[in-house]
Amino acid sequence: MHADLPGHGFVLIDxxxxxxxxxxxxxxxxxxxxxxxxAKTALKAHK
Numbered sequence: 399m400h401a402d403l404p405g406h407g408f409v410l411i412d413x414x415x416x417x418x419x420x421x422x423x424x425x426x427x428x429x430x431x432x433x434x435x436x437a438k439t440a441l442k443a444h445k
Contacts (some may be wrong), residue, residue, distance in 0.1 A: 405423055405424045405425065406422070406423045406425070406428055407420070407421070407422045407423070408421055408422075408423070408428075408433060410437050410440055410441070412441070412444070418440050418441060419436065419437065419440035421436075
């Protein structure tokens with residue numbers, strides 16, 4: 399994140415409690431479709 403600027407952090411945790419993906423975004427606006435596609439891709443990579 400940038401000092402004095404808001405941002406978002408996201409973490410994808412599977413059912414066993416393992417972190418499968420995490421990312422910080424310096425913007426307060428992140429496209430939800432992008433997040434869903436990224437999460438789906440991350441989950442497929444760990445099957």
